[in-house]
Amino acid sequence: MNWHRLSDSQQAGVRKALEKHVSEKIPGFAVVKKTNSQVMRFFDSVLFFVPDFMTSFITTYYPKVYVPSLQRWNLNHTATISILAHEYVHLSDRRRLSLLFNLAYLSPQILAVFALLAPLSPWFLLCLLFLAPIPSPGRAWAEIRGYRMTVAVYYWLSAGKYNLDYVIEHFIGPNYYWMWPFKKYIRRRLELEYQRIKNNDLDPELLEIKKVLTDAGVICYDGSRR
Ligand SMILES: [Zn+2]
Numbered sequence: 001m002n003w004h005r006l007s008d009s010q011q012a013g014v015r016k017a018l019e020k021h022v023s024e025k026i027p028g029f030a031v032v033k034k035t036n037s038q039v040m041r042f043f044d045s046v047l048f049f050v051p052d053f054m055t056s057f058i059t060t061y062y063p064k065v066y067v068p069s070l071q072r073w074n075l076n077h078t079a080t081i082s083i084l085a086h087e088y089v090h091l092s093d094r095r096r097l098s099l100l101f102n103l104a105y106l107s108p109q110i111l112a113v114f115a116l117l118a119p120l121s122p123w124f125l126l127c128l129l130f131l132a133p134i135p136s137p138g139r140a141w142a143e144i145r146g147y148r149m150t151v152a153v154y155y156w157l158s159a160g161k162y163n164l165d166y167v168i169e170h171f172i173g174p175n176y177y178w179m180w181p182f183k184k185y186i187r188r189r190l191e192l193e194y195q196r197i198k199n200n201d202l203d204p205e206l207l208e209i210k211k212v213l214t215d216a217g218v219i220c221y222d223g224s225r226r
Contacts (some may be wrong), residue, residue, distance in 0.1 A: 002219050003078070003157040010217065011077040017216035018084055018209070026091045028063035033070050040066050049174050057175075060087040062094040062102075082153045085209045086146045092205065093142060104138025109177065133178035140171060140180035145205075148193045152206050155197050156213060156220035164190045198223045 006014070023029045034040045034054050039061060044053045053059075059066045065087050067073045073080050094101040103110065114127040147167045154162040168187055171180045180186060196202070200222045202210065210220055 001217065002221070006217070008077075014213060014216040014218055015077045015080050015084075018081055018088075018212055021212045022084060022088050022091065026063050026088075026095060029091065030064045031070065031073055032064050032066050034059070034066045034068055037066055049177075058083055058087070060090050062091060065091075078157065081157070081213075082150055085153045086150045088209065089146045089149045089205055090142060093145065101142070105136075105142050107136060107138050108134050109136070133174075135181060136177070136179045139176060140186075143171065143176060143179065144186075144189060144193075147190065148197075148203075149206060149209065151190065151194055152197045152202070153209070153213075155194070156210060156222070157218070159221040161194060164194070 001010075003011070003014075019031075040054065040059060043059065043061075047053050050057065055068050058068070065084070097104075108130045111130040112127050115125050117124040117127075147170070150167070151162040151164070154160060164187065167190060168183060170176055171186045172178065172183050197206070213220055
């Protein structure tokens, strides 16, 4: 059945099927409340430029997903499926690429840690310049993959087009530390990915999640069906 025709308990079943799939693929996966995590509280203090980090953002830190509210996670099946599918892309990329993924995602800003070598030579202090909002190709690559999944899930469940302007803001604004401020490029890329999704021209991770949803009883919209 189409997503909106499923009852609340059927939708909960689909959400659980996706959670089970992620658990099977990602060892150690769990969904954890943010305030129960010391790591997240530490990130909150570092990310002072994202004031609602604890209350508005879901953060994935391999192999777990940290959420502001477990209640919201368990009740809002549509949002949860969309978010989890997006985070699953990051989790599986991280699993595949190991610490290279972290390095790419946090570069170039992570290179500022070399400023700690300043006792060896004061020139290392220049590494602090990496803290500037310099574009991050690694982070942009990871998030294009993540948001492509978001756009796909939205389309499969609703036959609608996800708000691409909202996604673009994430790339060009502070939420991801100004990771890719080239608005035209991001728009073109997202539009292209949306067309591919509509044409059922899907990359492996999209096919995988579409299959999970389909196996759990959802008839996903695609270009051939109205
Ligand atoms: Zn993401």
